Amino acid sequence: MSTQIKALVFDAYGTLFDVHSVIRLCDEIWPGKGTALSQLWRAKQLEYTWQRSLMQRYEDFSHVTRAGLRYACNALGLRLGEAEQARLMEAYLHLATYPEVQEALARLAGRKLAILSNGSPAMLEPVVANAGLAQTLDAVISVDALRIYKPDPRVYALAVEKLGVPTGAIGFVSSNCWDALGAKAFGFRVFWCNRAGAPVDELGVLPDSEMRSLAELPALIGAA
Amino acid sequence: MSTQIKALVFDAYGTLFDVHSVIRLCDEIWPGKGTALSQLWRAKQLEYTWQRSLMQRYEDFSHVTRAGLRYACNALGLRLGEAEQARLMEAYLHLATYPEVQEALARLAGRKLAILSNGSPAMLEPVVANAGLAQTLDAVISVDALRIYKPDPRVYALAVEKLGVPTGAIGFVSSNCWDALGAKAFGFRVFWCNRAGAPVDELGVLPDSEMRSLAELPALIGAA
Numbered sequence A, B: 001m002s003t004q005i006k007a008l009v010f011d012a013y014g015t016l017f018d019v020h021s022v023i024r025l026c027d028e029i030w031p032g033k034g035t036a037l038s039q040l041w042r043a044k045q046l047e048y049t050w051q052r053s054l055m056q057r058y059e060d061f062s063h064v065t066r067a068g069l070r071y072a073c074n075a076l077g078l079r080l081g082e083a084e085q086a087r088l089m090e091a092y093l094h095l096a097t098y099p100e101v102q103e104a105l106a107r108l109a110g111r112k113l114a115i116l117s118n119g120s121p122a123m124l125e126p127v128v129a130n131a132g133l134a135q136t137l138d139a140v141i142s143v144d145a146l147r148i149y150k151p152d153p154r155v156y157a158l159a160v161e162k163l164g165v166p167t168g169a170i171g172f173v174s175s176n177c178w179d180a181l182g183a184k185a186f187g188f189r190v191f192w193c194n195r196a197g198a199p200v201d202e203l204g205v206l207p208d209s210e211m212r213s214l215a216e217l218p219a220l221i222g223a224a
Helices: A020-029 A034-055 A061-076 A082-094 A101-107 A121-130 A153-163 A177-186 A214-220 B020-029 B034-055 B061-076 B082-094 B101-107 B121-130 B153-163 B177-186 B214-220
Strands: A007-010 A112-117 A139-142 A170-174 A189-193 A209-211 B007-010 B112-117 B139-142 B170-174 B189-193 B209-211
Touching: A007 A153, A020 A034, A020 A082, A034 A061, A034 B034, A034 B177, A061 A082, A061 A121, A082 A121, A101 A214, A112 A121, A112 A153, A121 A139, A139 A153, A153 A170, A153 A177, A170 A177, A177 A189, A177 B034, A189 A214, A209 A214, B007 B153, B020 B034, B020 B082, B034 B061, B061 B082, B061 B121, B082 B121, B101 B214, B112 B121, B112 B153, B121 B139, B139 B153, B153 B170, B153 B177, B170 B177, B177 B189, B189 B214, B209 B214
Parallel strands: A007 A112, A007 A170, A112 A139, A170 A189, A189 A209, B007 B112, B007 B170, B112 B139, B170 B189, B189 B209
Antiparallel strands: none
8 A cells, every 4th residue: 555655745834844933932022921822823823714715715824824813912912013923924934844854754755745735835935945845845835826725625636736646646644633634535645643642633534544743654654 | 774684694502592501511520621621612613614614524513513522522531421422412402592682682573583503403493492482583594404614605695595685684693703704704784792802803804893792782773
């Protein structure tokens, strides 16, 4: 089964890129509030992607990320000025990869490697370049071309189209369980990177494999 | 403007029906955990409606409500047996209305009054009957006929179709801000019942009116 995988498609935020530096910056700007703010920010950012998709009122990920930040600051009584908003949005362009990412990707060489992300091209291109991944990846695919967010099946179909690899030969990797399950429902072979040790979401499908970090991925697909 | 409203369409859970009794039962079964459990349960219940809608894998609200409960118990380390699950789901069929609901609806008589809810008919019919609202309402409309959840615009269009009243003559009332804004984006005149005093969601539209309870509604539409 492992030899069938001709391409690996990765989610970006939380899967390859560690958003912890954004959390740290939240705490630097509003001491003691960083965790509460970043959790609510992330929750609203995602809610808005789902709600706007269903409302047929797409705005790009940069827009919904700022909207989530404004809501979260309002709800927590934190004053968000232009300067703070600019610093936090800028931090999204300079995220580090998780420590195991570079080596794991190197061991997967020979397959097509790509990102499939909610992020807009204007957010993804700098973060990929700043992390030194531009040469490693065959494609950086954004939902922005479709104006719809994950887990709509058209998003996963975009990876099939852009990579020219059949659905059944694509392995999909995400730390977001609902994203992993959206990809599974679509037909990919799915590796859920369960960094937080969370329960699996109850959406009627299960990932093919579960791992705690991407260091386990090469062995799981027989590339060790 | 107020004379234009020929029908009022209400969200059910949290707007007409007080879900507090479910929270209390959570706390009775798992003392000290009721608030955390019911918050996570509600969050997952909603997430699953959005995610399943986008995944094109609709299951009815009873199904996603049970799924959310299972996830929340798993995440909090609470043992959910058949008996507990049955008691909690049964509680959804016996919710009380908020204290001001009966009088507010009585003062709105003369207009068409309806519910438009994510709830399945098998959940809505008993709760409406048990609360004594069956004679007050002209229609109890469920998304189930469409197999898609709020805030998809087809859901709001269903109320127009079922009531035979033009979009612009329908007032929509919800305590869920994202639902209110979905209805506003569709074209209804929208009254957000902000029971919790929350910030407005950042979805690019605003409700026409905001109130803290339905007691304010008759005056807002000129029926006082």
